[in-house]
Amino acid sequence: MFRRIWAALLYLCGILLNSVYQCPEHPQLAALGADEKEFPEPHLGQWYFIAGAAATKEELATFESVDNIVFDMAAGSTPARLQLSATIRTKNGFCVPRKWIYHLTEGSKDLSTEGRPDMKTELFASSCPGGIMLKERGQGYQRFLLYNRSPHPPEKCVEEFRSLTSCLDSGAFLLIPRNQEACELSSD
Secondary structure (H helix, E strand, O other): OHHHHHHHHHHHHHHHHHHHOOOOOOOEOOOOOOOOOOOOHHHOEEEEEEEEEEOOHHHHHHHOOEEEEEEEEEEOOOOOEEEEEEEEEEOOOOEEEEEEEEEEOOOOOOEEEOOEEEEEEEEEEOOOOOEEEEEEEEOOEEEEEEEEOOOOOOHHHHHHHHHHHHHOOOOEEEEOOOOOOOOOOOOO
């Protein structure tokens, strides 16, 4: 009898805590500009990859060999295109260039990746100055990625990201080391 009362009491406490403590909401950035056809100007330019979070380590495995990544977001040849260039510095010192294109879709908050129809990306504001958070989802994975204008944002920013993503059921966390000098972005 005592165990049933105790279990019921714990259950009620859990419901009460769950209703009081909610994950903080991060306002979603408008993927489309004021005219709903262009990417917002403040989000263009150079970004550094800081950390990732996902439900499992496997969803972050692609970043295990990375020391740092620097990205450049630029307006594409048409208003509904966003061009990304990146250089990945691997832990063994190699520089790996990458390029891809996001497409802005009118009426959708998702960015689609050219050549990867299963992959969708959403952008969110970060409470960290100079920060942005992405949610990527594709076939069999969903992960959150933290970027910043600075290669070394305040530790508080990383902790807030970790706390938020943990609240969103992301049990795996990966902090990108950023111990080596970033590779130069190619200008072509």
